[in-house]
Amino acid sequence: MGQTFAASTKSADAPDIEAGLYDGRLDSIEVKYIEGGQYGDGDRFVWTFTLLDDDGSVLYGAGDSIEVDALTSMSLNTKSKTTPKAVRFFKALATEAEFAAFENGDPIDSDALVGRTAQVDVYLRDSGWPSIANVLPKRKARKARPTAATTEDDE
Numbered sequence: 001m002g003q004t005f006a007a008s009t010k011s012a013d014a015p016d017i018e019a020g021l022y023d024g025r026l027d028s029i030e031v032k033y034i035e036g037g038q039y040g041d042g043d044r045f046v047w048t049f050t051l052l053d054d055d056g057s058v059l060y061g062a063g064d065s066i067e068v069d070a071l072t073s074m075s076l077n078t079k080s081k082t083t084p085k086a087v088r089f090f091k092a093l094a095t096e097a098e099f100a101a102f103e104n105g106d107p108i109d110s111d112a113l114v115g116r117t118a119q120v121d122v123y124l125r126d127s128g129w130p131s132i133a134n135v136l137p138k139r140k141a142r143k144a145r146p147t148a149a150t151t152e153d154d155e
Contacts, residue, residue, distance in 0.1 A: 014128040015061035024049035024120035070132035
């Protein structure tokens with residue numbers, strides 16, 4: 001008897017996360033050709049982040065790290081009336097000096113940005129899969145959370 005094939009009708013389940021701001025580590029910036037879509041055919045940047053918890057540890061869902069991505073145009077026009085999303089993402093990930101140099105015409109190597117963290121604004125698509133609405137600069141350190149011992153001492 002030869003190979004037996006059985007059709008599958010179940011796709012992978014979306015990670016069980018809520019919409020909101022998360023810390024995220026940039027894993028890659030890739031170029032992907034998109035056919036059709038809102039802006040027609042063409043290359044787009046695909047930004048992929050792994051979500052992190054408040055302590056900087058990777059968030060997991062069903063045993064796998066939770067990755068989210070976003071598509072942006074390839075426009076890097078820093079003088080545009082409306083700042084392109086790719087420029088906003090670069091600004092959130094780059095240092096002030098790197099971004100100033102970028103605005104003055106110096107290129108930024110995407111490999112230099114991989115591994116950096118930022119805040120990612122996650123939303124849920126109609127399908128339930130998470131995606132990124134925006135990327136914001138890395139958050140400042142939060143104040144320590146009160147513990148039970150601190151709370152008792154304060155009373």
